[in-house]
Amino acid sequence: MNQRGFVDRPAPAAEVARSQSSPRLEVRGLSKSFLGANALEDVSFSVAPGQVLALIGENGAGKSTLIRILSGAHRPDAGEVWINGSRVEIGGPKAAEDLGIATVYQELSLFPDLSVAENLVFGQFPGKGVINWRTAQEEASRFLHGLGLHVDATSKVRDLSIAEKQMLEIAKALHRRAEIVILDEPTAVLGGEDVDHLLRLVRGLKERGVSVIFVSHRLEEVFGLADRYVVLKDGKLTGLGDIADTNHDDLVSKMVGRNFSRSHRSVNRRVGDVVLDVRNLSREGVLRNISLSVRSGEVLGIAGLRGAGRTELARAIFGVDPITSGEVSLHGSKLATKDPLQSIRAGIGLVPEERKTQGIFIALSTAANIPIVSMLKRGARWVRPAAERQLALDYVKKLRIKVANVSSPVASLSGGNQQKVVLAKWLNAGVDVLILDEPTRGIDIGAKQEIYELIHSLCEQGLAILLISSELPEVLALSHRILVMHHGEVAAVLDGDTATEELVMFHAVGGKN
Amino acid sequence: MSSLATTKRQSALGRRLRNNWITILIFLVVVAAVLLFVPAFFQPANLINVARQSSIIGVVAIGMTFVILTGGIDLSVGSTLALSGVTMAMLINSGLDSTVAIIISLLTGVVAGLINGIGVAILKIQPFIVTLATMVSILGISLRVTNGGPQAFDNSGDIFNFLGSGDVFGLPGPFLVFLIVAAIGVLTLRYFSFGRYLYAIGGSSEAARLSGVPTKKMLVAAYAICGLAAxxxxxxxxxxxxxxxxxxxxxxxxxxxxxxxxxxxxxMGGTGGAIGTVFGALLLAVLSNLMNLMGIGPFDQQIVKGAVIILAVLFAMQATRKRISDRRGAAKALPSSAENATADPNATPGVPQ
Incomplete structure (x- = not known):
């Protein structure tokens, strides 16, 4: 392993000398390997009280390993962890909690059927032996209010939005007097307004003197929030410093280890005839009178806030959800959109929003996942394992899917590679129209770039693409035209060449010209 | 990466054996212990008896595998089994040709399965509830048409001999039926697209629907097959x-x-298969035969059987966990996919392993 791309790591000792008082958290020379592969190699950095440290890196860079060490799930092979100037051993999750380290994962650890208050005080119930629920509720309300979190303490956690659940998780950490809060990609699963809300809460933490380690793939957020950054690549520290001294392209090049400039807008210029035509599509209370058309070789971006009806539109076109009125035509002939299989036979494909539960069959192998749609489309009776293997190997090569064995369950693949399997599933079936619903959510930057390139090449092959995304730069870079939705209606259709983030947002929030 | 891929490659049979090794291992250990302590077990006559004992539950279990793979369950198979037998006995007693009587009895099973399937797939009632209800009702039907009494009939025909007790080349007829049913089950689940769709539905019924799988039709078919087997x-x-x-x-x-x-x-559905079920059924039959030979009373047998279920499932879980961690280990050894473990939905964050 060479040190390519590594430039400005200061020696740990120098780092210590520079800080006036002892930092809240400091790690020195942390290393960890699994079966001979280095997941983390000699990583050192520190976080001061009230500081937000952005932890950046592609999937597989070692971020999760680092977090798992700090939260007591893994023991490091070498290196030291210091908290408030004294060396500590993090023997397990309980030890981490006692040391004031709280970790909030994407998969939350709340009890969905207990109330907000019950979750908040869980394990630290007021009262002796018998729990005093009224006190607990009052305490919870007061505490949440103090954090600027306005949720009813008696409501069930199941009924909260994802954002509220995450904020409750953070509140729970604070309630246990955590001084170091680690947020593992908290915004990956959130939509626009929810992200803002969460970021506001994190800023609140700063003011309380809590140190935050913030993992995110969205660099925009990092710039708005963090004081310092740490970049990992292949388990090694490739960048460390003040956010003020860096910029987007610099961070990305430290992450990917090569020079990178923000994907420049390059859209396919050979646009053909209308392939998909949607007229006056409505669904009671969800979609109102939506008309759109997509041409061969064209990307129609669909933007809008969470709840604007983007996913619902995709599902209605694909025939998953019933529609009240309107029609969908493909190549000029009307579709009876009431059944996904009919849409598939007509040539529409959908890469759904929730990859793990809707896109792939997590217990089936890569080889078994890919041919499933084409089997249905052809009405195949037989499974041919050898042919499936070969097919999978072809797609592994074509789409650069990183997989150890195409016969193992796709559960063992990273998010980006799982998404490529979903795409392979549709490409193998042969589609004229591909609806992509948040195709890069929760995927690392390298895989994102590959998916962008794939979208581009599919366009050149003449596919019509509907791209739904909450990431505006993505929509702006890839789309020929952008349809902005607001409250289940079309708010505007913008030209991709001239649209700006501001213009899209203006229409998305319901602004009128 | 390429060397890893090649060492991982292995024959389909090897993979099957590896995937079911725990069941097979338990089976072999039991056989070895028996060889020592209960040598009477290996008398050919007794082995044939075990094969016979395993076959009826085996046939039901193969059908049940289809339903359980979809994430469902069928509690009504016992009642369906009884109704089918009652139907056949009464039809034959009424003078109907035995082949026709058998076909009608099998269709009775299919109809029971269709009702379960419609309840689950179309009415969207939980499988446990639907089949609990049909279990009770179907038993009621059998009791009503027979007035509660067993229906004796003349089983002297060749076909009954084969299905019930006869020998073919020294093997009991019912065991042959079991083997044929098992072979059909294994082939269907592995080599028919229908089988693949059942795994898909069990893995995620929403993903199956969005991939175009006609989930309702497939579910109804799975329950109908289970009914047919019963x-x-x-x-x-x-x-x-x-x-x-x-x-x-x-x-x-x-x-x-x-x-x-x-x-x-x-x-939970989505993983498993019919080969495992064959071994499961054999294991149960061997166990009860052994306990009979050892003179263990029927009450104690129940207690032991329960304990064995827990042990077997614990072992199976252990094996699955080991398989997953092996796979994770292999994934971690790949550069740039060290974080694959976090992509696993079963990974519990913050819990040391």
Whole structure:
């Protein structure tokens, strides 16, 4: 392993000398390997009280390993962890909690059927032996209010939005007097307004003197929030410093280890005839009178806030959800959109929003996942394992899917590679129209770039693409035209060449010209 | 990466054996212990007896595998088994040709399965509830048409001999039926697209629907197959005893579920298969035969059987966990996919392993 791309790591000792008082958290020379592969190699950095440290890196860079060490799930092979100037051993999750380290994962650890208050005080119930629920509720309300979190303490956690659940998780950490809060990609699963809300809460933490380690793939957020950054690549520290001294392209090049400039807008210029035509599509209370058309070789971006009806539109076109009125035509002939299989036979494909539960069959192998749609489309009776293997190997090569064995369950693949399997599933079936619903959510930057390139090449092959995304730069870079939705209606259709983030947002929030 | 890929490659048979090794291992250990302590077990006559004992539950369990793979369950198979036997006995007593009587009995099973399937797939009632209800009602039907009494009939025909007790080349007829049913089950689940769709539905029914799988049709078919298997088991039971009894089902539902689960098919659906079920059914039959030979009373047998279920499932879980961690280890050894473990939905964050 060479040190390519590594430039400005200061020696740990120098780092210590520079800080006036002892930092809240400091790690020195942390290393960890699994079966001979280095997941983390000699990583050192520190976080001061009230500081937000952005932890950046592609999937597989070692971020999760680092977090798992700090939260007591893994023991490091070498290196030291210091908290408030004294060396500590993090023997397990309980030890981490006692040391004031709280970790909030994407998969939350709340009890969905207990109330907000019950979750908040869980394990630290007021009262002796018998729990005093009224006190607990009052305490919870007061505490949440103090954090600027306005949720009813008696409501069930199941009924909260994802954002509220995450904020409750953070509140729970604070309630246990955590001084170091680690947020593992908290915004990956959130939509626009929810992200803002969460970021506001994190800023609140700063003011309380809590140190935050913030993992995110969205660099925009990092710039708005963090004081310092740490970049990992292949388990090694490739960048460390003040956010003020860096910029987007610099961070990305430290992450990917090569020079990178923000994907420049390059859209396919050979646009053909209308392939998909949607007229006056409505669904009671969800979609109102939506008309759109997509041409061969064209990307129609669909933007809008969470709840604007983007996913619902995709599902209605694909025939998953019933529609009240309107029609969908493909190549000029009307579709009876009431059944996904009919849409598939007509040539529409959908890469759904929730990859793990809707896109792939997590217990089936890569080889078994890919041919499933084409089997249905052809009405195949037989499974041919050898042919499936070969097919999978072809797609592994074509789409650069990183997989150890195409016969193992796709559960063992990273998010980006799982998404490529979903795409392979549709490409193998042969589609004229591909609806992509948040195709890069929760995927690392390298895989994102590959998916962008794939979208581009599919366009050149003449596919019509509907791209739904909450990431505006993505929509702006890839789309020929952008349809902005607001409250289940079309708010505007913008030209991709001239649209700006501001213009899209203006229409998305319901602004009128 | 390429060397890893090649070492991982192995024959389909090897993979199957590896995937089911725990069940097979338990089977072999039991056989070895028996060789030492209960040598009478290996008398050919006794082995044939074990094969015979395993076959009826085996047939039911193969059908049950289809349903459990979709993430469902069928509690009504015992009642269906009884109804099918009763139907056959009464039709034959009314003078109907035996082949026709058998076909109608099998169809009875299919109809019961279709009703379950419609309840689950179309009415969207939980499988446990639907089949609990049909279990009770179907038993009621059998009791009503027979007035509660067992229906004796003349089982002297060749076909009953084969299905019930006869020998073919020294093997019991019902065991051959079991083997044929098992082979059909294995082939269907592995080489028919239908089988693949059942795994898909069990893995994620939403993903299956969005991939175009006609989930309702497939679910109804799975329950119908389960009903058909139970019907066949009913015909076999009646043929053997020369009686169609309304309560012949006994605990066949639980035994079949046990065989499926011991065989490594997850009650959550989506993983497992029919080969495991074959071994599961054999294991159950061997166990009860051994206890008979050792003179263990029927009450104690129940207690031991329960304990064995827990042990077998614990072992199976251990094996699955090991497989997953092996896979993770292999994934971690790949550069740039060290974080694959976090992509696993079963990974519990913050819990040391």
């Amino acid at each position: 019907g066949l088991a009913g015909v076999m039971t009646a043929s053997r005893l020369s009686v169609g009894g309304p309560t012949a089902g006994g605990l066949a539902n639980l035994d079949a579920i046990t065989a499926v689960v011991i065989g490594g098919t997850s009650l």
